[in-house]
Amino acid sequence: NAGVTQTPKFQVLKTGQSMTLQCAQDMNHEYMSWYRQDPGMGLRLIHYSVGAGITDQGEVPNGYNVSRSTTEDFPLRLLSAAPSQTSVYFCASIPSSGTEAFFGQGTRLTVV
Amino acid sequence: AQSVAQPEDQVNVAEGNPLTVKCTYSVSGNPYLFWYVQYPNRGLQFLLKYITGDNLVKGSYGFEAEFNKSQTSFHLKKPSALVSDSALYFCAVRDVDTGFQKLVFGTGTRLLVSP
Numbered sequence: 001n002a003g004v005t006q007t008p009k010f011q012v013l014k015t016g017q018s019m020t021l022q023c024a025q026d027m028n029h030e031y032m033s034w035y036r037q038d039p040g041m042g043l044r045l046i047h048y049s050v051g052a053g054i055t056d057q058g059e060v061p062n063g064y065n066v067s068r069s070t071t072e073d074f075p076l077r078l079l080s081a082a083p084s085q086t087s088v089y090f091c092a093s094i095p096s097s098g099t100e101a102f103f104g105q106g107t108r109l110t111v112v
Numbered sequence: 113a114q115s116v117a118q119p120e121d122q123v124n125v126a127e128g129n130p131l132t133v134k135c136t137y138s139v140s141g142n143p144y145l146f147w148y149v150q151y152p153n154r155g156l157q158f159l160l161k162y163i164t165g166d167n168l169v170k171g172s173y174g175f176e177a178e179f180n181k182s183q184t185s186f187h188l189k190k191p192s193a194l195v196s197d198s199a200l201y202f203c204a205v206r207d208v209d210t211g212f213q214k215l216v217f218g219t220g221t222r223l224l225v226s227p
Contacts, residue, residue, distance in 0.1 A: 042220050100158040
């Protein structure tokens with residue numbers, strides 16, 4: 001049982017490039033979310049999903065896109081990377097009971 | 113909208129002394145409250161939660177938290193700190209009436225326990 005798996009762990013992009021951050025969970029959780037962590041700002045919600053085929057915007061959605069074609073996977077796409085998107089990104093999954101969120105190990109992204 | 117405040121960027125405590133990490137919250141309804149810990153280069157790990165019931169909640173690694181509705185606070189405590197407790201601690205809240213995925217985090221408090 002791997003929990004929440006994020007890939008890659010580290011990534012450097014040039015401004016304007018696009019990429020996809022992968023997130024997969026094997027716990028059959030209904031809810032999944034993407035957060036970004038920046039110094040002094042805690043974790044901010046980017047996008048979330050309440051089930052396959054259903055996504056919605058969080059607090060800071062601009063510049064990011066998501067889809068949820070299966071229960072297990074919730075990829076985050078950066079459409080045209082900007083230096084302001086330099087951050088650590090965390091994926092979380094939450095069971096329908098809502099008892100706690102399970103986090104991946106994070107992806108450290110640098111945009112130059 | 114729900115929000116969380118962690119007023120201290122860093123808390124310093126000597127090993128063996130009690131520690132407190134402060135958290136206050138704001139929600140329109142009843143809150144679900146959580147504490148998470150983050151060790152360097154790792155994801156967040158769940159420590160404890162308050163859903164309903166007793167105001168004193170016990171969690172992992174000897175941590176506990178006290179829910180105070182009148183003061184809208186949920187402070188994290190431990191009777192005797194360990195050097196290994198040094199980490200970044202996050203308080204989080206969601207309104208009972210909003211979705212489970214809408215978890216709002218504080219800015220984090222770095223705990224430094226000195227030998």
